[in-house]
Amino acid sequence: MLSRVGEAIFWMSRYIERAENYARIMGVNLNLTLDLPPGLTQQWEPIIRITGDEEDYEKRYTDFNRDNVVKFMTFDPENPNSILSCLQAARENARSVRENISTEMWEHLNEFYLHVKEIYLSNQWPFIDHIEFYNSIRKNAHTFAGITSNTLSHSDGYRFVVLGRYLERADKTTRILDVKYFLLLPGLNYIGSQLDLLQWGALLKSVSALEMYNKKYMTINNVNIVEFLLLDRDFPRTVFFCLNRANRELGKVSGADQTGMTMNLPQKLLGRLESEISYRDSQEIINNGLHEYLDHIQTRLNEIGVALHDTFFDLRTNQ
Amino acid sequence: MVDELGHVRPHYSDFKARFESLPPTEIVRRKHSADRSLMSSGITFNVYKGDSREEHIFPFDIIPRIIPPSDWGVIEKGLQQRIHAINLFLDDIYNDQKILKDKIIPRELIESSPGFLKQCMGLHPPKDVWIHITGTDLIRHSDGKYYVLEDNLRCPSGVSYVLTNREIMKRTFPEVFEKLSVRLVSDYPLRLRSMLREMSDEDWPNIAVLTPGIFNSAYFEHSFLAQQMGVELVEGRDLIVLDGRVKMKTTRGLRNVDVIYRRIDDNFLDPKAFREDSMLGVPGLFEVYKKGKVVLANAPGTGVADDKIIYAYVPQMIRYYLGEDSILENVKTYVCEDKKDLQYVLDNMAQLVVKEANNAGGYGMLIGSTASQAEIEDFKNRVQSNPRNYLAQPIISLSRVPTLTGENVEGRHVDLRPFILYGKDIYVMPGGLTRVALKKGSLVVNSSQGGGSKDTWVPGD
Numbered sequence: 159m160l161s162r163v164g165e166a167i168f169w170m171s172r173y174i175e176r177a178e179n180y181a182r183i184m185g186v187n188l189n190l191t192l193d194l195p196p197g198l199t200q201q202w203e204p205i206i207r208i209t210g211d212e213e214d215y216e217k218r219y220t221d222f223n224r225d226n227v228v229k230f231m232t233f234d235p236e237n238p239n240s241i242l243s244c245l246q247a248a249r250e251n252a253r254s255v256r257e258n259i260s261t262e263m264w265e266h267l268n269e270f271y272l273h274v275k276e277i278y279l280s281n282q283w284p285f286i287d288h289i290e291f292y293n294s295i296r297k298n299a300h301t302f303a304g305i306t307s308n309t310l311s312h313s314d315g316y317r318f319v320v321l322g323r324y325l326e327r328a329d330k331t332t333r334i335l336d337v338k339y340f341l342l343l344p345g346l347n348y349i350g351s352q353l354d355l356l357q358w359g360a361l362l363k364s365v366s367a368l369e370m371y372n373k374k375y376m377t378i379n380n381v382n383i384v385e386f387l388l389l390d391r392d393f394p395r396t397v398f399f400c401l402n403r404a405n406r407e408l409g410k411v412s413g414a415d416q417t418g419m420t421m422n423l424p425q426k427l428l429g430r431l432e433s434e435i436s437y438r439d440s441q442e443i444i445n446n447g448l449h450e451y452l453d454h455i456q457t458r459l460n461e462i463g464v465a466l467h468d469t470f471f472d473l474r475t476n477q
Numbered sequence: 478m479v480d481e482l483g484h485v486r487p488h489y490s491d492f493k494a495r496f497e498s499l500p501p502t503e504i505v506r507r508k509h510s511a512d513r514s515l516m517s518s519g520i521t522f523n524v525y526k527g528d529s530r531e532e533h534i535f536p537f538d539i540i541p542r543i544i545p546p547s548d549w550g551v552i553e554k555g556l557q558q559r560i561h562a563i564n565l566f567l568d569d570i571y572n573d574q575k576i577l578k579d580k581i582i583p584r585e586l587i588e589s590s591p592g593f594l595k596q597c598m599g600l601h602p603p604k605d606v607w608i609h610i611t612g613t614d615l616i617r618h619s620d621g622k623y624y625v626l627e628d629n630l631r632c633p634s635g636v637s638y639v640l641t642n643r644e645i646m647k648r649t650f651p652e653v654f655e656k657l658s659v660r661l662v663s664d665y666p667l668r669l670r671s672m673l674r675e676m677s678d679e680d681w682p683n684i685a686v687l688t689p690g691i692f693n694s695a696y697f698e699h700s701f702l703a704q705q706m707g708v709e710l711v712e713g714r715d716l717i718v719l720d721g722r723v724k725m726k727t728t729r730g731l732r733n734v735d736v737i738y739r740r741i742d743d744n745f746l747d748p749k750a751f752r753e754d755s756m757l758g759v760p761g762l763f764e765v766y767k768k769g770k771v772v773l774a775n776a777p778g779t780g781v782a783d784d785k786i787i788y789a790y791v792p793q794m795i796r797y798y799l800g801e802d803s804i805l806e807n808v809k810t811y812v813c814e815d816k817k818d819l820q821y822v823l824d825n826m827a828q829l830v831v832k833e834a835n836n837a838g839g840y841g842m843l844i845g846s847t848a849s850q851a852e853i854e855d856f857k858n859r860v861q862s863n864p865r866n867y868l869a870q871p872i873i874s875l876s877r878v879p880t881l882t883g884e885n886v887e888g889r890h891v892d893l894r895p896f897i898l899y900g901k902d903i904y905v906m907p908g909g910l911t912r913v914a915l916k917k918g919s920l921v922v923n924s925s926q927g928g929g930s931k932d933t934w935v936p937g938d
Contacts, residue, residue, distance in 0.1 A: 257703035
């Protein structure tokens with residue numbers, strides 16, 4: 159596969175996953191607002207804090223009210239990570255490699271983008287069901303993953319799709335988990351209160367994890383939730399699961415099935431992170447500071463991204 | 478569908494019967510669904526307005542243009558003959574130049590043609606094929622005969638529209654389609670791939686389509702053809718020349734490329750051989766090509782035969798190389814370089830179309846009948862100051878075919894671009910791109926100037 163094509167496919171996949179996760183992040187608060195007891199104010203600032211784009215946000219918006227945050231996260235064309243921008247970038251990447259993806263993938267992505275763009279341009283936003291809208295982003299992203307799995311040969315192109323998806327998802331799961339760090343409780347004595355549980359529940363819901371979590375654990379508390387979202391081996395959005403699957407695909411595109419191969423740099427970095435996490439204990443993570451640990455994972459993921467670029471996409475020749 | 482006397486032209490009768498059995502709302506619905514389908518599959522071309530890029534669908538008319546098999550037989554034979562002769566001409570002009578020595582074509586015309594590349598002198602492309610892919614523009618005159626308007630011998634585009642239009646028409650009028658047993662065009666990409674494969678000495682050559690990139694107006698077509706052929710679509714930056722071979726950069730290292738269907742103009746192919754400032758090409762490509770280590774389709778240098786002045790000499794080429802009369806005639810062409818012709822053009826400009834020799838897309842031309850006096854005077858000056866660069870033709874009434882305008886059907890002017898592949902044999906795609914001037918009375922069919930397209934049906938015998 160051409161390096162340029164591999165890179166475009168990788169980013170197409172990452173951007174779709176990012177758009178889906180932004181829809182999920184918005185879902186945390188939309189779920190919360192529905193369940194919130196009367197008298198408590200909605201908190202929108204945490205949403206911006208976890209994206210890492212607060213500097214950009216503060217340049218163009220004065221306060222963290224619902225309308226501003228929704229606009230920034232969903233439609234803002236100047237925010238390169240807004241859902242609309244992500245879909246546009248995914249589509250542009252796909253457009254540049256159309257001959258390498260299936261027609262069905264292209265058509266779905268194109269319609270997906272046009273659907274969001276139409277809502278953006280139509281001024282219908284105040285009148286539509288927002289939860290339904292963010293659900294439609296998730297559904298479209300799921301459909302795209304299904305179409306990809308069922309119409310694209312499971313060779314290197316597909317592997318870059320999967321690799322991009324899981325690396326992006328690992329990062330976004332750490333960020334969603336981090337929302338709780340920024341969501342304020344009215345006082346210390348609220349830890350373990352109904353409000354606290356509501357916030358955790360909304361967070362689990364936003365990553366479609368509440369039902370699977372409840373099958374495994376009898377109570378909702380922070381130690382279990384951290385264990386589940388970081389370390390669980392079976393649920394497809396946990397950080398461990400994402401790293402494990404990403405590593406598997408990386409081995410295939412690196413030709414690790416051939417004997418006598420030494421690992422390339424991204425394999426070393428990804429394998430190191432995967433095994434480090436798998437030996438962690440959730441209570442220990444919380445004791446040492448969850449927010450700091452999530453930060454650490456995000457930094458490692460960035461390094462892996464750079465190493466992937468240098469190894470696969472930016473082929474240096476001796477000329 | 479109806480001739481001058483009000484009779485339904487026989488090859489349209491089945492279509493007309495079906496069309497008229499549908500209520501107008503249904504016709505409009507089918508038209509909408511055809512447009513939606515083009516939009517959702519992203520079959521668009523780019524229009525640049527200042528800094529911004531807009532995507533437009535190429536307007537599509539759902540009434541097919543039907544060409545009876547008897548007419549088609551003449552077109553097919555005529556094109557085969559013409560392409561054969563032009564290929565011999567190119568081989569001659571870049572080697573022995575017999576046709577110049579025998580004074581059939583003036584040497585100055587060749588040497589002053591921007592399409593003539595000195596770098597190609599002495600070149601023998603693989604299998605002696607120069608023009609692997611041609612898209613010849615034909616028009617049907619009021620005498621019912623087809624004439625050649627232009628030979629497009631460099632990187633003719635439009636074939637992707639032929640293929641996608643056909644897919645849409647199959648869904649829009651499946652009933653008639655089946656009844657007429659319309660001849661197949663959808664095998665074009667595989668025929669193209671076979672032809673490219675035949676050009677290489679490798680059994681299983683690595684084939685790539687070379688595109689200028691996503692901002693090129695024909696990018697959709699480059700991508701579509703690569704996808705349909707199942708070959709790589711590459712940009713110049715994906716390729717390098719190393720150890721005497723062209724190689725592409727892949728996620729698993731460098732791989733040889735054996736055949737390149739290039740959709741980049743000659744001048745941009747290789748900054749070491751042609752334009753130094755080309756960012757689109759591959760340094761060293763031409764050297765590899767001359768050594769026979771890579772196939773380029775079409776060969777560099779074919780532009781000399783695509784010069785609108787050289788075009789005037791194609792009938793002489795056919796006689797010279799094949800000893801035959803042309804089956805398809807040229808449109809009468811006045812070459813302004815010729816003193817007699819020049820005088821005629823200056824005296825009769827209001828009745829002529831005047832064109833620049835090396836411009837396309839409907840730009841740089843004057844239609845005498847609709848031009849103002851000032852425009853005519855301006856063109857007279859331009860022609861006199863650089864006669865080599867101009868030619869003129871009588872204003873031809875392009876034939877009109879029925880076209881949907883809102884809910885009505887009206888006649889609109891059309892031309893026809895069939896695509897021809899030159900491999901072991903010369904294959905002429907049955908049908909081609911019918912371009913239609915959607916504006917009433919307009920003669921300009923170019924997509925950049927309000928033109929659209931139609932599916933072209935050649936019924937089986």
